[in-house]
Amino acid sequence: MPALEATTPAIRKTALNAVHRQMGAKMVEFNGWDMPVEYPSSGGIVAEHMAVRTGVGIFDVSHMGDIRLAGSGALAAVQHVSMNDAARLAIGQAQYSALLYSQGTFVDDVIVHRLGEDEFLLVINAGTREKDFQWVSENTRQFRCAVEHQSDDFTQIAIQGPKAVHLLQKLTDADLSALKFYWVTRGLVCGLKNILIARTGYTGEDGFEIYIPADAATSARVWKQILEAGKEFGVVCCGLGARNTLRLEAKLPLYGHEISDAINVWEAGLDRFVKMEKPEFVGRAALDKARATGVKRTLVGLEMVERGIARDGYKVLDEGGKEIGYVTSGSPAPFLKRNIALAYVPPAFSEVGSKVKVEVRGQGIGAQVVPTPFYKRPKKS
Amino acid sequence: MPYPTDLKYTKEHEWIKVDGNAATVGITDYAQESLGDIVFVDLPKPGSEITAGKTFGTVESVKAVSDLYAPASGTVTEINGELATAPEKINKAANTTWMVKLTIKSPAELNALLSSADYEKFVSEEAGH
Numbered sequence: 001m002p003a004l005e006a007t008t009p010a011i012r013k014t015a016l017n018a019v020h021r022q023m024g025a026k027m028v029e030f031n032g033w034d035m036p037v038e039y040p041s042s043g044g045i046v047a048e049h050m051a052v053r054t055g056v057g058i059f060d061v062s063h064m065g066d067i068r069l070a071g072s073g074a075l076a077a078v079q080h081v082s083m084n085d086a087a088r089l090a091i092g093q094a095q096y097s098a099l100l101y102s103q104g105t106f107v108d109d110v111i112v113h114r115l116g117e118d119e120f121l122l123v124i125n126a127g128t129r130e131k132d133f134q135w136v137s138e139n140t141r142q143f144r145c146a147v148e149h150q151s152d153d154f155t156q157i158a159i160q161g162p163k164a165v166h167l168l169q170k171l172t173d174a175d176l177s178a179l180k181f182y183w184v185t186r187g188l189v190c191g192l193k194n195i196l197i198a199r200t201g202y203t204g205e206d207g208f209e210i211y212i213p214a215d216a217a218t219s220a221r222v223w224k225q226i227l228e229a230g231k232e233f234g235v236v237c238c239g240l241g242a243r244n245t246l247r248l249e250a251k252l253p254l255y256g257h258e259i260s261d262a263i264n265v266w267e268a269g270l271d272r273f274v275k276m277e278k279p280e281f282v283g284r285a286a287l288d289k290a291r292a293t294g295v296k297r298t299l300v301g302l303e304m305v306e307r308g309i310a311r312d313g314y315k316v317l318d319e320g321g322k323e324i325g326y327v328t329s330g331s332p333a334p335f336l337k338r339n340i341a342l343a344y345v346p347p348a349f350s351e352v353g354s355k356v357k358v359e360v361r362g363q364g365i366g367a368q369v370v371p372t373p374f375y376k377r378p379k380k381s
Numbered sequence: 382m383p384y385p386t387d388l389k390y391t392k393e394h395e396w397i398k399v400d401g402n403a404a405t406v407g408i409t410d411y412a413q414e415s416l417g418d419i420v421f422v423d424l425p426k427p428g429s430e431i432t433a434g435k436t437f438g439t440v441e442s443v444k445a446v447s448d449l450y451a452p453a454s455g456t457v458t459e460i461n462g463e464l465a466t467a468p469e470k471i472n473k474a475a476n477t478t479w480m481v482k483l484t485i486k487s488p489a490e491l492n493a494l495l496s497s498a499d500y501e502k503f504v505s506e507e508a509g510h
Contacts, residue, residue, distance in 0.1 A: 026415075026417075037444065038417055038444075040414070044417045044418050045417055045418055045442075045443045045444060046418045046443060241417070241443060241444045244444075245443060307421075307465075308421075309420070309421055309441055309446075311446060331443060331444075332420045332421070332441075332443050334418075334443065361423075361439065
């Protein structure tokens with residue numbers, strides 16, 4: 001087994017870095033950040049994953065970035081740079097969307113939160129912070145709005161799982177039962193005033209993301225208070241390992257994998273988040289054209305039917321062994337207990353039940369196209 | 382002592398237990414802990430020849446794929462069939478969960494391997510950077 005890679009010197013740390021290390025988390029470099037990948041004290045990735053599916057887990061997601069747009073032209077600016085329809089958002093509502101290049105491919109995927117009539121918060125990916133901010137700044141110059149890079153202002157903690165609501169309710173005066181999925185509110189959290197609470201996440205479960213001040217002492221205090229309050233619900237700390245397997249089961253895209261500057265919206269199958277009835281947004285013209293042409297590849301869910309695990313970047317072959325595509329994300333699925341993957345293949349192979357192979361260490365291992373998302377959380381009773 | 386003194390170790394984190402010409406091979410506690418939840422083990426068929434320092438199989442955790450390196454050259458006589466359905470046994474007891482049994486070709490090769498104390502020193506240095 002090869003030695004683990006050493007970390008680079010320029011690596012960035014969240015305000016909770018020391019807390020993760022004290023708790024014995026295994027740390028890895030992710031998009032330039034020193035982040036916990038799993039906590040042996042929580043039982044590791046599988047235990048963390050299961051806690052989020054059946055109870056509650058918490059994640060430090062402070063590496064995510066934030067861009068605030070405010071001013072009388074903020075809605076018009078957001079409409080111009082994002083593919084979903086932000087005009088449909090009520091104040092306090094959020095939506096999944098994406099920033100596109102003029103060729104219809106992805107700058108990044110984002111969650112757009114409408115905080116006020118003329119105030120929006122875009123939550124962006126860690127690895128694309130600077131690129132996104134620059135792109136949004138450049139493309140919104142013609143609008144009357146201020147664009148502010150707030151990525152370093154917040155410690156962002158995700159509280160995820162069916163019991164997340166009960167945990168967080170103990171720590172806030174905001175009425176969480178009145179907060180619907182993909183809505184945001186503000187309230188007192190762990191004694192901190194006016195904290196942004198979003199009912200959002202990246203796990204396929206119900207859950208919340210809170211945005212607290214980024215100083216280390218406050219961040220550590222809140223983290224520990226959440227763990228203390230969550231004891232009765234069996235809360236565990238979760239790392240990026242479980243975050244990845246959870247989002248994969250739920251088929252939530254990851255920048256650099258399912259979406260990138262070389263993949264367009266139609267290929268990624270994100271049709272329902274692009275509003276072509278909007279008269280104008282960056283990338284619209286190219287998408288219109290691409291829709292008429294049709295796609296050459298499409299994102300599908302695969303399940304291994306033979307013994308083997310598909311991994312990111314592995315080749316997808318037809319039954320005769322000819323290369324037809326590639327795996328964007330592949331892993332054992334801890335809750336489903338199957339080996340699953342997302343992959344780009346030609347449309348001819350995209351029907352559920354289509355048989356393909358995944359090349360694992362030089363050998364074609366049988367797989368088939370299955371319906372996605374692989375996992376869908378049960379409806380509230 | 383997490384690394385029993387009757388085993389020899391590779392810098393790639395395998396152990397070998399030798400009894401005359403027969404040997405058993407597994408991975409170390411450090412290896413299982415670095416990998417995390419082990420979900421898959423790919424081993425050579427009995428009768429295969431393996432070569433010291435070369436890969437002879439693969440172990441996969443939820444998050445990572447890692448090659449297995451042969452501590453010694455020889456012929457595989459048996460593989461631990463239990464690991465096909467219960468690979469997590471390695472996480473629970475790395476030191477005693479063997480992967481393959483070998484007939485070793487050249488006992489002199491074993492002199493190049495690390496003792497328990499040397500291996501422990503090696504991993505503490507590796508973990509420290």
